[in-house]
Amino acid sequence: MKKLRFGKSKFSGKGFYIALAISLVAVGTATTVAISKTIGDLSGDSLNLPSTSSVSEWGYSDVTKDVDNTKSDIPKVSSAAPSSAPASSQEPVSSAATQAKQAKSNTYAMPVTGEITKEYSNGELVKSETMGDWRTHDGIDIKGDANTPVKACCDGTVKEIKNDPMWGTCITLEHADGYTSYYYGLSETAQVKQDQTVAVGDVIGTIGTTNQLEIAEPSHLHFGMKKDGKWIDPTSVIK
Known part of the structure; x- marks a missing residue:
């Protein structure tokens, strides 16, 4: 039987390193080819990316052109402030009773129906x-x-x-607008009380014989009036 003899391989030494270098070059080439193909597959055409014309300047897709911004069933809101209802041009009409009451409150009448036997002297001295x-x-x-x-x-x-020693029984009434009326020489029994409200024509008393200052004259009522504290002629108010 022959003995086997092992000698140096053809890949030993420098030959081994040469073979290793060739292998590395082959692997690198294959890798380069694979990368190139992958880059080609990732090109803009194969991804079907939208064209730059459909992208706005802010980087968002411009889709406003496909949206209908009008809607017919939405009510419009007016910017003007709601107008208030116009005020009535007519003043409320007072009732007939109110008007009659107002007219009555301004009415002056003689306290007694009779002849005026002595007039208002208006500051002049009379006997x-x-x-x-x-x-x-x-x-x-x-x-x-x-x-x-x-x-x-x-x-x-x-x-x-009041009961005055000279003028007798006297009643004083206050009226609107600064007017005051005076009734002198009444009988001792008055038919009203102090602070009582009276209306024109209400009986407040009767003619008496208590007026000592004018007792020599025929029976009468001495009637006077003041406006804002000053004596006036009653006939200037009572027509």
Whole structure:
């Protein structure tokens, strides 16, 4: 039997390294080819990317052109402020009762129906038949028998009821607009009370014989009026 002899291989030494280098070159070439093919598959055509014309300048797809921004069933909101209902041009009409009451409150009437026997002197001195001297006559004397009803000359309030030593029983009424009326020489029994509200024509008393300053004259009512605290002629208010 022959002995086997092992000698140096043809790949030993330098030959081995040459073969290794060739293998590495082959692997590198194959890798390069594979990478090139992959890059080709990833090109813009194979991915079907949208063209740059459909991309807005902000980098978002411009899809507004495909959206219908109009909708017919949405109500429009007006920017103007809601207008208020126009005010009525007509003033509310007062009832007939209210108008009659207002007219009545401004009505003045004589407290007694009768002849004026002595007029308002307007600051002038006139002779007193009872006292025999000269003095102003700050009212009017209306002729009337004793116990003749005396009425309020206007709507008002009873301010005072008093018994004066000279003028006798006196009643004072306050009215609107600064007017005050005075009734002198009444009988001692008054038919109203202080602070009582009266209407024009209400009976407040009767003509008496208590007026000592004018007792020498025929029976009458001494009636005076003031406006804002000053004596006035009653006939300038009562027509």
